[in-house]
Each structure stands twice: as structure tokens, then as C-alpha cells.
Amino acid sequence: MTPHPDNGRAAAMSSAVGAQNIPVSLRALSSLPDIDYADLFTLPADAVATPEQWARAMFGDVPSPGERFIWRGLLGLRLSHGRSPDTVAGWRISGRGDGWIRLETASWFLNANLLVQVSGGRVSLATFLHYDRLLGRLVWPPLSAVHRRLVPRVFGVAAAKIDRHVTRG
Template sequence: MTVRLVDTAVGTQSIPEAVRALSSLTVIDYADEFTIDTDANATPEQWARAMFGDLPSVAELLIWRVLLGLRLSRGRSPATVAGWQIGARGEDWIRLEAASWFLTGNLVVQKIPGRVSLVTFLHYDRQVGNVVWPPLSAVHRRLVPGVLRAAAARIRAAR
């Protein structure tokens, strides 16, 4: 089955309350959700690892560490995905958490039968977050569909 982008929601109010409740952030300044239909089946953690790996790629390091200043864990660990801490999980979701000196982020991967979503939540801890993230968010929104498609292909190939 071909994986295709089926739904994109940008803006805090565009994300269903049940999904927003999976975030650890008390104030959400930015949110988006990308959902694809897929026949690839895996746990939420397997999806997160298929999306981002155990360690961040060079491009992810550039964006996450250099541009956003996120404090990511180094090395492989069952408690992290690509340096992001696993903050919480449920039967059909996992939440990754990271912070910098000016923003705090959550990545939530949610798997329901036939679909998988990646939701990004950010809180600007300092005003500079409101300056830095908007131009980067445009790049983020262009990259995420490919991240989801590639993850689905990896999971199907591993089965």
C-alpha cells in the first residue's frame, strides 16, 4: 500500500483536545499534527525510532542542537529516541521531550489502526522562541511528510 499524507493540522486549536492532553506543556505556543494512512504496523516507540533513529542524524543535530539549542542526550539509550527523552507513553502513543534555553518541545507519536500521527508541541520559554521558530516551522512542515513516509517504508521493510 502506498503511504500518503492524509491530514495536516497547524495551530493549537486545530489539534483535538484529546491529543493536546498528551503534551506535558501547560502552555502550547505552537502545534502541528501530520497524519498518514499506512498499512505498516508497529508500536508507537517503534514508529518514533523509525522516524528519528536511536541517534540524531547530522541534519537533525543541526536543526535541534544548533538552531534550536535543544539539550539532547548523547548516545543510545532505551530512555531516549534520537536524544529526546521519552517523557511518557500509553498503549497507542509516546511523548518525546527536549528543551533549550528559550523553548520546550514535545513530539508525540500516536498510532491508531491504519494511521500514524506525529504531533509537535512547543512552548516559548523566552520571546526569542517566537522569533526563531516561525521561519524554521516552514521547513519543519515541509520535512515531516517525508519523515512519516520514510518511517512507514522502514517499518514495512523490517517486517
């Protein structure tokens, strides 16, 4: 039996759902005019890696087939094609600062930000959505349950990649 890629890290992960439960300092890094959905996952992280390195470890340079199905197919998100220093998994890097990076994209019915922050021995992933049309309010709630189940695995895989990178030097 193959161990889960998070190597037990999921137990140490904390999460919060709802904009009111996300620190104001983190919400302020979103580019959205209003936040209709927000969640935050935080994992202790000993490895020294930049927010962009964490984002690329989580999502890759180009979206996986599963990510394309969810992001393009179900959510209609516009993603860039191919590898670029200006994108992560097709999401445009729309902002960065000391300890954080913001990825941004949109569809015809919602706008989305993914924010990766590295601070104080922790790495965090925040998801922020703004619904431009009613369809966003209808489509995202059932998908958000799937999203919240997938994030711990995404973190586990990313942490293993970061650990391997740090170990190799």
C-alpha cells in the same frame, strides 16, 4: 531516477497547524503548561508497529547530522548522547500509554514535545512547543515552515522502514 521514499504516501497524509486544530485528546498528552505552537501530521498505516517503533523509524536512536544541526544548532535543544532505551534521537521518552509515546526536550528559550500516536490504521506525529522567551517566538516561525516541509519525507522514510521490518517478519 530514484523514487521518493514515501512511495506516494504523502498524498494520503493529512495535516493541521495550530493548537485549536489539534484534537483535545491529543493536546492533553503534551507535558507543556501552555502550547504556543502545534502541528499534527497523520498518515494511513497498514503495518502493525508500536508508537516507539514509529518514533525510532522516524528519528533513529541518535540524531542524524541534519537533526543535530536543526535541534542543537538552531534551536539549542538539549539532547542526550548515545543510544539508550530511554531516548529516541536524543529526546527523552517522557511518557507513553496505550497507542502513544511522548518525546521531550528543551532549550533555554523553548520546551518541545514530539508525540507519536498509532490508532485506527493511522500513525500521527504531533509537535508541541512552548516559548519560554521571546527568542522562541522569533526563531520558530521561519523554522516551522521548514519543519512542515520535512515531515512528509520523514514519514515516507519511516513507513518504508516499518514496511521492510514487517515484511522481514
